[in-house]
Amino acid sequence: xxxxxxxxxxxxxxxxGPFVFWDNLAxxxxxxxxxxxDAVELFAPSADAVDPQTLKxxxxxxxxxxxxxxxxxxxVRGKLHLTLPDAAKRAEARAFxxxxxxxxxxxxxxxxxxxxxxxxSVDGVDQPTARAWLxxxxxxxxxxxxxxxxxxxxxxxxxxxxxxxxTVEQGVALLKSLxxxxxxxxxxLFHMNIEEVDTAAALRAGRGYIGHVHFVDSNxxxxxxxxxxFAPIAAALEEIGYDRYASAEALPxxxxxxAAKQTIAAFKKYFRR
Ligand code: LER
Ligand code: MN
Numbered sequence: 001x002x003x004x005x006x007x008x009x010x011x012x013x014x015x016x017g018p019f020v021f022w023d024n025l026a027x028x029x030x031x032x033x034x035x036x037x038d039a040v041e042l043f044a045p046s047a048d049a050v051d052p053q054t055l056k057x058x059x060x061x062x063x064x065x066x067x068x069x070x071x072x073x074x075x076v077r078g079k080l081h082l083t084l085p086d087a088a089k090r091a092e093a094r095a096f097x098x099x100x101x102x103x104x105x106x107x108x109x110x111x112x113x114x115x116x117x118x119x120x121s122v123d124g125v126d127q128p129t130a131r132a133w134l135x136x137x138x139x140x141x142x143x144x145x146x147x148x149x150x151x152x153x154x155x156x157x158x159x160x161x162x163x164x165x166x167t168v169e170q171g172v173a174l175l176k177s178l179x180x181x182x183x184x185x186x187x188x189l190f191h192m193n194i195e196e197v198d199t200a201a202a203l204r205a206g207r208g209y210i211g212h213v214h215f216v217d218s219n220x221x222x223x224x225x226x227x228x229x230f231a232p233i234a235a236a237l238e239e240i241g242y243d244r245y246a247s248a249e250a251l252p253x254x255x256x257x258x259a260a261k262q263t264i265a266a267f268k269k270y271f272r273r
Pocket of ligand 2: 114214249
């Protein structure tokens with residue numbers, strides 16, 4: 001069964017980004033539970049910024065699970081990513097991601113690699129070199145996540161955010177090229193709306209490789225506040241047996257509470273028919 005999740009960002013530098021709740025972990029968790037979400041997805045400034053015991057207790061108290069933890073703060077705060085020319089910086093990026101895997105792993109939550117994949121043909125790094133570094137990192141981090149029995153989640157992004165992998169098809173090809181089988185794709189419906197010819201068809205073709213969904217509309221507002229037709233997307237996810245999270249990574253539009261309410265209503269409409 002697909003489960004609902006809502007994002008909480010604790011990253012000041014990501015202000016303006018597509019996260020529903022902001023700044024206050026306890027308040028975000030409380031709201032998520034009140035509205036009937038199954039889980040929260042966390043965007044943390046660093047692993048040290050969150051006390052694992054406090055996080056665990058909050059989740060237990062509110063009967064929620066942790067859907068995933070984002071790693072993008074490594075980029076927005078530390079200007080780190082996995083395909084930088086400087087080997088020491090690439091190693092720092094991998095260490096940052098490992099620390100996030102160590103934060104979410106004990107709670108059963110995978111880490112997400114989105115903006116930390118970087119881009120090629122900037123900073124003098126050509127495409128084959130960047131691709132090889134990305135593959136190397138995914139092999140290492142995918143295997144690292146195995147100790148927690150969680151996958152590592154890799155996110156294709158739209159062309160304005162990366163030129164590494166933009167579509168599910170390219171993502172599946174990348175995953176198939178890896179030795180590790182512990183990396184799965186994040187299907188972010190906002191990015192897919194820009195890059196895919198047919199989002200539902202892309203999801204069907206991604207069968208077995210989709211590990212997380214960012215449930216959001218075409219304009220990054222909450223599902224239902226843009227022009228995505230969610231019915232065929234929900235049908236495709238059901239058809240491929242997708243049974244992980246649909247997580248509201250959406251702008252807090254018109255405000256956090258309204259965005260969370262809108263998304264859970266849309267979630268029920270499409271995934272709890
Ligand atoms: C992260 O999940 C994402 O979708 C990126 O667009 C963040 O920059
Ligand atoms: Mn996303």
